[in-house]
Amino acid sequence: MIFDPQMRRAVAGALPILAAVVLVLLTPLEAAEAQPSYTPRELVFAVYADGVVAVDYTADVDPTLARVNITLFGSLYEDLIVEDQDGLLLDYSSFDGGVTVDMLGSTSVSVSYSTPDLTSKSAQIWVFSVSTPISSSILLPEGATIVGLNVVPLALGSLNGGPLLTMPAGDVEVAYTVGIVGTREHALALIKDAESTIEAVKANGVTAADAEDLLQQAYAAFDAERYVEAEQLAGQAKTSALNAEAAASSAENSINEASASISAVKKEGRTIGLDTAEKLLQQAEAAYDAGDYAGAEGLAEQARAAAAEATAPQPSYTWFIVGAGGAALLLVAAVFVRRRGKPGVEAGTGEVDLDALFEQNPHLRFDDREVIRFLAESGGEAFASEIRERFNIPRTSAWRMIRRLQREGIIEIKSIGGQSLVRIGAKYRTGGGGA
Amino acid sequence: MNLRKFTALLMVALMVSPTVAAIVGASPLTVGTDKALYIPGEDVEISGTAEPGASINITVNDPREVIYNLTVSADPEGNYSIIVSLAADALPGHYVVTASTDGETVETSFMVTMTNLSMLVENLLSHVERSQERVEEALAEFEEGVPEDALESYQDGVDAAETARQLAEEGDYSGAIESALQALRHFQDAFRSVMEARAEEALETAEETAEEEAEKAVELRVAIERARAFLRKVNATADRLEEDGYDVSQIREVLAEANDTLARAEELLESGDVSAAAHALADARGTIGRMMGLLHSMAKKVKAEKAEKFVEQMQKRIQGLEDKIDKLRDRLEEKNAVRANQTLQAVEEKLQRIRERLEAGDVDAALDELDDAVEEIDEGIDELNGHGISSLLKEANRVEAKIRALNATAMMLKNRGLNASGVEEEISRARSLLEEMMERLEEGDTEGAEGLLDEAEESLPRNHMMKQIMKGSKIAEKVREWAEHFRKRHAEEDEED
Numbered sequence: 001m002i003f004d005p006q007m008r009r010a011v012a013g014a015l016p017i018l019a020a021v022v023l024v025l026l027t028p029l030e031a032a033e034a035q036p037s038y039t040p041r042e043l044v045f046a047v048y049a050d051g052v053v054a055v056d057y058t059a060d061v062d063p064t065l066a067r068v069n070i071t072l073f074g075s076l077y078e079d080l081i082v083e084d085q086d087g088l089l090l091d092y093s094s095f096d097g098g099v100t101v102d103m104l105g106s107t108s109v110s111v112s113y114s115t116p117d118l119t120s121k122s123a124q125i126w127v128f129s130v131s132t133p134i135s136s137s138i139l140l141p142e143g144a145t146i147v148g149l150n151v152v153p154l155a156l157g158s159l160n161g162g163p164l165l166t167m168p169a170g171d172v173e174v175a176y177t178v179g180i181v182g183t184r185e186h187a188l189a190l191i192k193d194a195e196s197t198i199e200a201v202k203a204n205g206v207t208a209a210d211a212e213d214l215l216q217q218a219y220a221a222f223d224a225e226r227y228v229e230a231e232q233l234a235g236q237a238k239t240s241a242l243n244a245e246a247a248a249s250s251a252e253n254s255i256n257e258a259s260a261s262i263s264a265v266k267k268e269g270r271t272i273g274l275d276t277a278e279k280l281l282q283q284a285e286a287a288y289d290a291g292d293y294a295g296a297e298g299l300a301e302q303a304r305a306a307a308a309e310a311t312a313p314q315p316s317y318t319w320f321i322v323g324a325g326g327a328a329l330l331l332v333a334a335v336f337v338r339r340r341g342k343p344g345v346e347a348g349t350g351e352v353d354l355d356a357l358f359e360q361n362p363h364l365r366f367d368d369r370e371v372i373r374f375l376a377e378s379g380g381e382a383f384a385s386e387i388r389e390r391f392n393i394p395r396t397s398a399w400r401m402i403r404r405l406q407r408e409g410i411i412e413i414k415s416i417g418g419q420s421l422v423r424i425g426a427k428y429r430t431g432g433g434g435a
Numbered sequence: 436m437n438l439r440k441f442t443a444l445l446m447v448a449l450m451v452s453p454t455v456a457a458i459v460g461a462s463p464l465t466v467g468t469d470k471a472l473y474i475p476g477e478d479v480e481i482s483g484t485a486e487p488g489a490s491i492n493i494t495v496n497d498p499r500e501v502i503y504n505l506t507v508s509a510d511p512e513g514n515y516s517i518i519v520s521l522a523a524d525a526l527p528g529h530y531v532v533t534a535s536t537d538g539e540t541v542e543t544s545f546m547v548t549m550t551n552l553s554m555l556v557e558n559l560l561s562h563v564e565r566s567q568e569r570v571e572e573a574l575a576e577f578e579e580g581v582p583e584d585a586l587e588s589y590q591d592g593v594d595a596a597e598t599a600r601q602l603a604e605e606g607d608y609s610g611a612i613e614s615a616l617q618a619l620r621h622f623q624d625a626f627r628s629v630m631e632a633r634a635e636e637a638l639e640t641a642e643e644t645a646e647e648e649a650e651k652a653v654e655l656r657v658a659i660e661r662a663r664a665f666l667r668k669v670n671a672t673a674d675r676l677e678e679d680g681y682d683v684s685q686i687r688e689v690l691a692e693a694n695d696t697l698a699r700a701e702e703l704l705e706s707g708d709v710s711a712a713a714h715a716l717a718d719a720r721g722t723i724g725r726m727m728g729l730l731h732s733m734a735k736k737v738k739a740e741k742a743e744k745f746v747e748q749m750q751k752r753i754q755g756l757e758d759k760i761d762k763l764r765d766r767l768e769e770k771n772a773v774r775a776n777q778t779l780q781a782v783e784e785k786l787q788r789i790r791e792r793l794e795a796g797d798v799d800a801a802l803d804e805l806d807d808a809v810e811e812i813d814e815g816i817d818e819l820n821g822h823g824i825s826s827l828l829k830e831a832n833r834v835e836a837k838i839r840a841l842n843a844t845a846m847m848l849k850n851r852g853l854n855a856s857g858v859e860e861e862i863s864r865a866r867s868l869l870e871e872m873m874e875r876l877e878e879g880d881t882e883g884a885e886g887l888l889d890e891a892e893e894s895l896p897r898n899h900m901m902k903q904i905m906k907g908s909k910i911a912e913k914v915r916e917w918a919e920h921f922r923k924r925h926a927e928e929d930e931e932d
Contacts, residue, residue, distance in 0.1 A: 054661060149619060
């Protein structure tokens with residue numbers, strides 16, 4: 001008896017057979033009569049970017065049955081829901097490889113669940129593989145690219161930015177990759193990376209205005225959901241910040257070298273033309289301060305060149321007298337200044353409350369604390385040059401540290417007689433000129 | 436050549452060459468087909484070699500079942516050949532041809548695809564193009580030291596893609612598809628080589644860290660999306676349960692809670708706080724777990740009610756069968772009819788006991804017995820043993836059950852204010868066909884009865900009701916729409932052709 005229309009058509013199709021040799025239609029196909037308890041009707045696999053597949057499976061069921069075993073795909077079923085043709089819940093129990101559904105006269109069953117068992121990943125290539133009793137629709141994740149098919153699909157298209165395939169029944173294998181570039185998440189990760197780089201660079205006292213500007217543009221692109229652009233801008237922002245840091249470090253080296261050359265030249269007594277060098281050095285420091293690191297480096301190099309060209313004065317008696325006199329005067333003045341303490345001491349002295357200062361500024365580095373301690377021991381203030389000598393740190397490093405502490409309001413800087421006097425901020429001083 | 440590559444090539448060869456069985460089998464028995472890809476309605480030439488004069492059994496399986504089972508004889512040279520036609524509505528998919536003689540069996544396979552290949556080729560080629568671009572992107576990430584084999588595979592892929600395009604232009608769609616699939620394989624090899632080389636470098640560059648971070652975030656996002664889709668589905672289920680008078684307030688409460696937690700996870704992810712978002716998702720999963728518990732107990736309630744109705748239906752079916760046996764008494768052997776009736780009566784008694792169990796609330800035990808009772812009804816019909824009457828009655832029994840279920844669905848549609856008149860018409864038509872069938876059977880016209888039964892079964896509405904009701908699964912629905920659209924386009928193009 002042939003009830004299945006599919007079979008009947010197949011038999012009808014068999015009639016116009018042109019046989020080259022003897023041909024006998026053997027089995028009258030009745031052997032396959034054993035009625036299956038269910039007939040798969042529709043099968044949809046929605047593959048997510050994390051490899052989990054949401055399965056929707058519908059089958060027609062013999063309505064005289066109380067229970068039916070349905071073979072499912074994969075072995076782990078999450079969020080499993082079984083419903084009948086009217087969308088009413090059916091009770092089930094699972095066995096290895098499927099579920100036993102209490103059909104109780106339903107004509108069809110719809111099973112939906114998620115499973116991680118149908119995909120695997122190696123070397124960034126995902127493979128979805130399954131064996132199905134009927135043709136199935138497979139929706140791959142958004143942005144996925146197919147890189148392999150084991151059989152010819154019946155249809156191919158795309159839905160919601162993901163490839164959509166209709167594959168024939170049987171063993172199906174689809175290889176694909178999921179690009180991470182251009183996703184919201186990737187853009188966000190790159191922006192975060194750029195942010196932290198810029199923060200780190202700024203914490204070192206380096207100005208990264210261009211980088212910050214690019215980062216702002218990246219934010220704007222991100223908000224407008226132009227993720228590829230945001231990724232590019234974030235990348236540029238990071239590069240810009242790192243470049244600024246490199247330029248600053250290079251400029252700093254040049255300034256240190258120029259400063260060392262000037263000191264050396266001074267020691268050699270080649271003082272003629274040295275003022276030009278010193279002026280250039282000051283300009284270099286000013287340029288550095290303004291964030292113009294290339295300019296700073298250029299000026300520092302000029303300063304070094306000028307120092308190298310400085311010459312010693314001709315040994316003339318009058319010059320010697322004037323010079324010696326001048327030197328003596330200077331010496332006296334210096335001794336006087338030192339003896340007397342620093343100018344303006346009367347305005348600024350007072351006990352420094354170190355404990356409070358450290359407590360309120362827990363982020364201070366070890367070096368910072370040492371310098372502040374030194375200032376406190378020196379009556380709350382000292383010349384920048386004294387700090388440099390005491391701690392044997394390069395000029396620009398000392399200067400950067402002082403600038404940073406000043407920005408944080410921990411110290412104040414006063415220019416006295418061409419020298420920088422560093423003083424602990426008024427709020428940390430008890431008595432004296434405390435605010 | 437490494438093993439994986441070899442296997443890949445072998446697979447391509449298997450897919451591409453229909454005559455591969457001739458190469459693989461060292462025995463004189465071989466089988467092959469003239470092409471690898473056919474469309475419905477085409478002729479398939481199966482040929483091979485065997486011992487001269489041997490008789491060879493050939494079966495052809497479509498994706499579901501055997502469609503041909505034939506015997507051919509080899510000529511004095513040991514060659515054989517046979518042509519089979521594919522039906523105009525042949526099932527698309529993977530077909531297997533098996534040839535066997537005494538003690539030897541060989542196999543080959545071919546694909547049957549949809550009638551109109553031009554659109555498939557067009558789409559396939561655009562996917563090949565994307566695949567190529569993807570490989571190019573991956574290659575571009577290397578400033579130097581691009582792996583040699585990656586470049587080679589890439590070039591092979593580009594060549595195969597070009598061949599595919601040319602063949603498509605010439606109208607050789609089967610050839611184009613084969614080349615396109617080859618191109619995909621080459622691109623996959625190239626991509627794999629690139630990715631493996633990258634992994635070997637194992638450079639923890641900032642970009643890679645960003646990629647890893649992003650991957651984690653993407654995984655989290657899709658897990659949230661999936662959970663959302665699931666909650667929507669549960670919501671739709673709750674709607675239907677409510678319409679049917681079940682109290683779903685508890686499910687709704689937990690559903691709202693899960694939705695809120697997911698919203699929190701989404702917000703956290705939006706702000707870039709991946710680990711906090713992961714925690715929120717875990718919370719939501721916990722809530723969903725509770726909800727699953729509620730759904731399960733709801734399913735048990737639905738089941739208890741369904742079981743009672745099912746027992747009623749079974750009782751009706753048994754009565755119907757007893758009536759039919761009575762009407763057909765002239766056509767049956769007396770002792771068979773008596774035995775069948777005895778079996779059916781025993782089932783009736785069993786059903787009475789099952790009822791009592793159900794009333795006592797012992798649903799699961801009742802169901803075990805129900806499952807047995809269903810089989811016993813069929814056994815009772817088998818007792819009739821009368822010239823096809825048994826199987827006809829069993830089938831009629833199933834069709835009647837379907838009609839009853841459809842009737843219930845039609846009632847439900849009406850209750851929900853939907854138009855069910857079309858369905859009702861089809862049901863009444865099927866009913867009258869069944870009545871007519873019984874009349875024929877009484878007259879002894881088994882063949883005529885069979886035809887009417889088939890007609891009744893085919894007249895039953897199948898899918899359209901599901902579509903009206905199944906609103907839960909968004910993706911499945913979209914895929915369905917797409918498939919519909921695709922079919923239409925196909926039909927239009929076929930008309931143009």
